Amino acid sequence: MFYNLFKVLCEYNSVSSAQVSRDIGINQSTISMWKAQGTTPSTKTISALATYFNVTPEFLLNHEDSTFEVNSTIELKQEARDRGFEDYRKEALLKSFYSLNELGQKKAVDEISDLATHPKYIK
Numbered sequence: 150m151f152y153n154l155f156k157v158l159c160e161y162n163s164v165s166s167a168q169v170s171r172d173i174g175i176n177q178s179t180i181s182m183w184k185a186q187g188t189t190p191s192t193k194t195i196s197a198l199a200t201y202f203n204v205t206p207e208f209l210l211n212h213e214d215s216t217f218e219v220n221s222t223i224e225l226k227q228e229a230r231d232r233g234f235e236d237y238r239k240e241a242l243l244k245s246f247y248s249l250n251e252l253g254q255k256k257a258v259d260e261i262s263d264l265a266t267h268p269k270y271i272k
Contacts, residue, residue, distance in 0.1 A: 151190065152183040154209065158202045173197040203241040 159166055170177045175194060182188050189210075190198065199206040246257055264270045 150183075150187045151209075152180075152187070155180070155183060155198070158198075158204070162202060169198075169201060173201055203238050 155166070155169075159169060164172075166180045167177055169175075170180055173194070174197075179190075179194075183190065189195075192206075195206050195209050199209055202209075246254060249257060
């Protein structure tokens with residue numbers, strides 16, 4: 150069920166479903182339908198969610214199957230990591246980094262260094 154994967158991605162990224170709905174411009178009721186009726190988002194919404202969570206649309210579509218229907222969110226998070234979620238995030242980060250000029254790369258490193266010292270963002 151797609152909602153289970155969506156829930157994992159929200160928790161992994163420390164955002165609420167309400168925040169995601171505001172950020173990408175969908176109704177909260179749409180997300181509720183994913184949960185209650187087991188529906189899958191439209192192609193447009195899949196694309197927006199992929200961009201939002203820094204994963205590919207294929208990841209979202211290929212990982213909504215029943216293997217995500219387990220009892221524990223911790224298990225869901227581990228499943229997402231095991232299935233390559235971390236790789237997608239790293240790939241997106243590196244792609245963005247290497248698209249920057251030298252000055253941009255320096256600023257990116259400085260920003261990440263600042264984030265790494267902020268308690269809100271430390272693992």
